[in-house]
Amino acid sequence: MEEKKEIKELMLIAKKIVPKSVYKKIKLIKNLDEKREVLKYSIKVNLELKFEELKNKIKKLEENGKETFSISLKMSVFKSKIKLFSATLNERDFIKAVEVFSEVEKEIKHV
Numbered sequence: 001m002e003e004k005k006e007i008k009e010l011m012l013i014a015k016k017i018v019p020k021s022v023y024k025k026i027k028l029i030k031n032l033d034e035k036r037e038v039l040k041y042s043i044k045v046n047l048e049l050k051f052e053e054l055k056n057k058i059k060k061l062e063e064n065g066k067e068t069f070s071i072s073l074k075m076s077v078f079k080s081k082i083k084l085f086s087a088t089l090n091e092r093d094f095i096k097a098v099e100v101f102s103e104v105e106k107e108i109k110h111v
Contacts (some may be wrong), residue, residue, distance in 0.1 A: 007039065017047065018042045070107065074103055
């Protein structure tokens with residue numbers, strides 16, 4: 001029963017970040033262990049993709065001579081939040097990672 005609860009929580013998290021086409025395919029997986037592992041991997045990879053997107057935006061800002069020190073600091077926090085979530089798979093940790101992501105995005109827009 002505990003396993004189903006964990007999968008349900010991971011599905012809620014995945015719905016927020018994993019592309020719909022991938023999410024639909026994950027829902028079709030019958031084996032619970034396989035579903036849990038695919039969910040973990042999909043969520044982690046999509047968070048890392050977000051990280052890389054931001055990193056590229058920051059690189060462009062630096063090329064244009066903009067100051068990005070504070071953004072770079074927040075990026076390191078975002079990376080650590082991704083690692084923390086990957087270890088705990090806790091929804092609170094996911095929410096914190098998304099909050100830091102949003103803050104970094106806002107700062108990039110205001111530079």
